[in-house]
Amino acid sequence: MDIAIETKGLTKIFGRIIAVDRLDLKVEAGTIHGFLGPNGAGKTTTIKLILGLLKPDSGSIKVLGFDGGGQKIDVRSRIGYMPELPKLPTFLKGRELLEIYGEIYGLSRTDKVNEAKRLLELVGLSDRANDLIAHYSKGMQQRLGLAQALIGDPDLVILDEPSLGLDPVGMVEVREIIKKIASEGRTVFLSSHLLNEVEQVCSHATVINKGMKVIEGSISNLLERLSKPNEVTVELEKVTPEIIKAIRSLSFVEKVNWIGNKAEIFCSKAGDFRVDISRAISDAGGLIIGMRVEERSLEELFLELIKGGS
Amino acid sequence: MEKKASCLSKFKALLKYEILWNLRKRKFQAILLIVLLIQIITFIVPLIFSSITGQTIQQDPYKALSSPSGFFMFLFAIAIGMNSIPEEFEHGRAHILFSKPVSRSLIFLAKIAAAIIILAIAYVILYLIGLGLSYAIYGPQEYIIFSPILILGILISTILYLSMVFFLGALSKSSIIAALGSFGILIGLSIIVGILGVFTGQAWIADYIPSGGNSGIIVDNKMPIQTGTDNLGVILSQFAINPNANVNITYVIGVQPGQNPILRTESIIMPISQIAIRALGVASAYILPLMLGAWILFKRSEIKE
Numbered sequence: 001m002d003i004a005i006e007t008k009g010l011t012k013i014f015g016r017i018i019a020v021d022r023l024d025l026k027v028e029a030g031t032i033h034g035f036l037g038p039n040g041a042g043k044t045t046t047i048k049l050i051l052g053l054l055k056p057d058s059g060s061i062k063v064l065g066f067d068g069g070g071q072k073i074d075v076r077s078r079i080g081y082m083p084e085l086p087k088l089p090t091f092l093k094g095r096e097l098l099e100i101y102g103e104i105y106g107l108s109r110t111d112k113v114n115e116a117k118r119l120l121e122l123v124g125l126s127d128r129a130n131d132l133i134a135h136y137s138k139g140m141q142q143r144l145g146l147a148q149a150l151i152g153d154p155d156l157v158i159l160d161e162p163s164l165g166l167d168p169v170g171m172v173e174v175r176e177i178i179k180k181i182a183s184e185g186r187t188v189f190l191s192s193h194l195l196n197e198v199e200q201v202c203s204h205a206t207v208i209n210k211g212m213k214v215i216e217g218s219i220s221n222l223l224e225r226l227s228k229p230n231e232v233t234v235e236l237e238k239v240t241p242e243i244i245k246a247i248r249s250l251s252f253v254e255k256v257n258w259i260g261n262k263a264e265i266f267c268s269k270a271g272d273f274r275v276d277i278s279r280a281i282s283d284a285g286g287l288i289i290g291m292r293v294e295e296r297s298l299e300e301l302f303l304e305l306i307k308g309g310s
Numbered sequence: 311m312e313k314k315a316s317c318l319s320k321f322k323a324l325l326k327y328e329i330l331w332n333l334r335k336r337k338f339q340a341i342l343l344i345v346l347l348i349q350i351i352t353f354i355v356p357l358i359f360s361s362i363t364g365q366t367i368q369q370d371p372y373k374a375l376s377s378p379s380g381f382f383m384f385l386f387a388i389a390i391g392m393n394s395i396p397e398e399f400e401h402g403r404a405h406i407l408f409s410k411p412v413s414r415s416l417i418f419l420a421k422i423a424a425a426i427i428i429l430a431i432a433y434v435i436l437y438l439i440g441l442g443l444s445y446a447i448y449g450p451q452e453y454i455i456f457s458p459i460l461i462l463g464i465l466i467s468t469i470l471y472l473s474m475v476f477f478l479g480a481l482s483k484s485s486i487i488a489a490l491g492s493f494g495i496l497i498g499l500s501i502i503v504g505i506l507g508v509f510t511g512q513a514w515i516a517d518y519i520p521s522g523g524n525s526g527i528i529v530d531n532k533m534p535i536q537t538g539t540d541n542l543g544v545i546l547s548q549f550a551i552n553p554n555a556n557v558n559i560t561y562v563i564g565v566q567p568g569q570n571p572i573l574r575t576e577s578i579i580m581p582i583s584q585i586a587i588r589a590l591g592v593a594s595a596y597i598l599p600l601m602l603g604a605w606i607l608f609k610r611s612e613i614k615e
Contacts, residue, residue: 014614048405048613051408051409052408052409053404053405053408053409053612053613054612054613054614055612070409073411073412073413074411076409076410076411077314077315077411079409081405081406081409082406083402083405083406086402086405086406087401087402087403087405087406088403088406089327089331089403091330091331091334091335092327092330092331096330100323100324100326100327101323101410103315103319103320103322103323103326104315104319104320104323104324104410104411104412105315105410105411106314106315106316106319107315145406148406152411
C-alpha cells in the first residue's frame with residue numbers, strides 16, 4: 001500500500017507550547033483519512049507542517065514519497081489544500097480565482113476556463129461565477145475554498161475542517177463532494193472535530209490530542225472496538241452475597257451498581273465480557289433473567305480518549 | 311491536462327492577481343482620485359487667481375515636466391504597499407497562496423512588478439492631465455520627449471517609499487504598522503533634518519535621506535529644483551535635457567541671532583549630473599537593502615495564525 005503522508009516524530013513548538021508532539025502519522029494513498037481531535041489539539045499545525053507553511057522543530061515529513069513535504073514546489077503541485085474557514089481574496093470573482101490558480105498549476109487558457117467551470121458546477125456556484133467573492137456568503141466561500149483545492153487535479157487533497165460554519169444542508173453537500181473526490185482515486189486527508197463527519201466520510205482516522213497521537217486505524221476497526229460492550233446490565237432472579245462477590249472478583253470489572261435485582265457492571269477495558277459474567281453468576285448459583293450491553297457512542301469513546309490523553 | 315507550469319505563466323497569473331487586487335482596492339482608488347483632483351486644482355487655482363486679479367499667467371514651457379510632490383508619491387506607496395504583504399497574513403490568504411506550487415520569491419517579485427506597473431499607469435495618467443492643462447494654461451510645452459524620463463524618476467522616488475513600506479510590512483505582518491511606521495519615519499526624518507540644517511548647519515544631510523533635499527535653481531533656465539530623492543523625476547529629466555547644466559543650491563547653515571532671527575544660507579554651484587548621480591545612488595542605497603530585507607523576511611515567514 002502506497003503512503004500519501006508519513007510523519008515520524010514530528011514536533012512543533014511555539015514558545016512554551018508544544019503544538020505537535022512527536023507525531024507519527026501514516027495516511028494510506030487512496031483513502032479518506034480523518035484527522036480527529038478537539039479544538040487546539042494540533043490538527044491545523046500538523047497540516048501546516050505537512051504543507052510546508054511551518055517548519056518543524058524536529059521529526060520528518062514525507063508527502064507523496066518526497067521528503068520535506070510541501071516545502072517542495074513539485075510536491076505542492078500535487079496537493080490541494082483548503083484551510084479552516086478559507087480566507088479567499090475577496091477582490092476577485094469566483095471564476096477569476098479558479099482561473100488564476102489554474103494558471104499557476106500550468107493549465108492552458110482553454111483548460112483553466114473549462115476547469116473553473118467544472119469545479120464551480122461541482123460545488124454549486126455556477127450561477128455566481130462572475131460575482132466578487134466579497135459578495136459570497138460564508139457557506140459559498142467554503143464551497144469555493146473546496147473548489148480551489150481541486151484545481152490542477154491533485155493526488156492529495158487536504159481539507160481542514162471542511163464543514164465548519166456550514167448549515168446542515170451545506171454539510172451534507174460538502175460531504176458528498178468529498179466522497180466524490182475520493183471516488184476519483186485521490187487521497188483525502190480531512191481534519192475535523194466532528195466525530196459523525198469522520199464516521200460518515202472517512203475510511204481511516206487518527207485521533208490526536210495536545211499534539212500527540214491517541215489512536216489510529218480504520219474506521220471499521222474503531223467502530224468494532226466501540227461496539228464491544230463496556231457496560232453490561234444483568235437482571236437476576238435474586239441477588240446473593242456469593243453472586244456479588246463473584247462479579248466483583250472479575251478482573252475487568254471496575255464498578256457495580258445494584259438496583260434491586262439488577263446489576264450495572266462497568267468494565268475497565270474494551271471487550272465482550274458477557275460469557276465471563278454469565279459463567280461467574282452461574283458458578284455462584286445465580287440465575288440470569290436478562291442481560292443487556294450498553295454500546296458506547298463514538299462521541300463517548302472520543303471523549304474518553306481525549307480524557308485519557310490529557 | 312498539462313500540469314507543469316512555466317515560471318512565466320505562474321508570474322503572469324500572480325501579476326494578474328496583484329493588479330486586480332490593487333485596482334479594486336478602495337484605498338488606491340480614493341488616493342488616485344484625490345491626487346488627480348489636487349493635480350487639477352494646482353493648475354486651476356492660478357487661472358482663477360489671474361482672472362480675479364487681472365494678471366496674465368506667465369508662460370512656462372517646463373510646467374509639464376514638474377513632478378507631483380513627494381507626499382503624493384508617499385501616499386501612492388502607502389496605498390499599494392501597506393496591504394501587499396501584511397494583508398496576505400492578516401486576512402489569512404497566505405494559507406492558500408503559499409500552498410500553491412509557486413515560490414515565495416516569485417510571489418514577492420509579482421507584488422513589486424504589479425506595484426510598479428500600477429504606479430506607472432497612475433503617473434502616466436497624471437502626467438497626461440498635467441500636460442493638457444499645462445498647454446491650456448501655461449502655453450506650449452518644451453522637451454515633452456523627455457517625459458518618460460520624468461515618469462521613470464518619479465517611479466524610482468516612489469519605489470523608495472514602497473520599499474520602506476514593504477520592509478515594515480514583511481517585518482511586522484501588520485498593514486497599520488507598515489503604514490504608520492513609514493509615515494513616522496518620513497515625518498521623523500524631515501524634522502530631524504530640518505533641525506540639523508537650522509541649528510548645526512548640516513543641511514547637506516537632506517540630500518542623503520528620502521526627502522525633497524535642498525532647494526536650488528538651474529542656472530541656465532532659472533527653473534527651481536530640489537536636490538533630494540523625492541525630486542528624481544525633475545532632476546533626471548532636466549539632466550537629460552541639458553547634461554551640462556549647473557544648479558545653484560542654497561543650503562541653510564544656521565540662524566542669525568538677533569531681535570528678528572533670520573536663516574543663514576550658503577550657495578553652492580553644482581553640476582546637475584552630480585546631483586542626478588547622487589540622488590540615484592542615494593535612492594538605490596535605500597531601495598536595495600530594504601527590498602532585500604523585505605524579500606528575506608517574506609520568504610522565511612511562517613503561517614502561524
